[in-house]
Amino acid sequence: MAPLDNTVSNAVSYDRIPNFESRHLGNSRTLTILLPPGYRSAAEAHTRYKTLYLNDGQDLEALRLAETLEGMYLDGSIERLIVIAIPTNADRLQEYGIAATPDYKARGSRAAPFTRFLLDEVMPVIDAQYRTAAGAENTALLGASLGGLSAFDIAWNHPERFGRVGVFSACSGGGRSRTRSRRCRPRESPTPWSRRRR
Numbered sequence: 001m002a003p004l005d006n007t008v009s010n011a012v013s014y015d016r017i018p019n020f021e022s023r024h025l026g027n028s029r030t031l032t033i034l035l036p037p038g039y040r041s042a043a044e045a046h047t048r049y050k051t052l053y054l055n056d057g058q059d060l061e062a063l064r065l066a067e068t069l070e071g072m073y074l075d076g077s078i079e080r081l082i083v084i085a086i087p088t089n090a091d092r093l094q095e096y097g098i099a100a101t102p103d104y105k106a107r108g109s110r111a112a113p114f115t116r117f118l119l120d121e122v123m124p125v126i127d128a129q130y131r132t133a134a135g136a137e138n139t140a141l142l143g144a145s146l147g148g149l150s151a152f153d154i155a156w157n158h159p160e161r162f163g164r165v166g167v168f169s170a171c172s173g174g175g176r177s178r179t180r181s182r183r184c185r186p187r188e189s190p191t192p193w194s195r196r197r198r
Contacts, residue, residue: 012034012035012037014035017125020125023121025113031084032084033084033130034060034069034082034084036080037080048134049081049130049133051133053084053123053141054141055086055096055148056087056144057085057087057088095114096149097109097146097150099154136162148167
């Protein structure tokens with residue numbers, strides 16, 4: 001399952017893994033990987049990078065994420081990282097949600113298999129094929145709307161895998177959760193990925 005279709009857009013380069021199959025979901029999709037400047041250079045051959053997994057990865061162009069990253073790399077406001085964009089499909093209303101229970105309209109019925117897809121299928125392949133930095137403190141998950149609900153649910157229930165989560169305009173759903181509540185505890189000596197400009 002070697003990455004294919006490598007093209008370059010300014011300083012950020014793209015890899016694509018087409019037809020990435022999931023036994024948990026019984027479908028396939030193309031993963032898009034955004035690599036930071038210098039990733040393929042000899043000078044960076046042993047450098048490992050933090051990773052950001054992105055729900056609704058089909059919206060990369062609409063989000064202008066590559067251009068945003070390039071600007072932030074240029075002014076030093078963020079560390080260089082690997083971004084893995086995971087697109088959704090016609091089952092978006094079922095794959096995104098709370099893994100423990102669908103909502104009152106039975107949406108999110110495939111959220112649990114989607115979680116397994118990400119944790120057991122996508123992440124091991126990315127870690128094997130790219131120079132990712134190990135550990136939850138180096139791994140983040142990002143999503144918006146239903147994708148944000150999915151990101152929050154996965155990161156909340158798997159803190160051993162994700163040390164950061166980004167949630168924008170999250171849809172909170174309407175179902176009664178059977179998950180046990182858990183108190184959020186601040187992490188010791190957090191190291192922010194983005195650097196504040198003075």
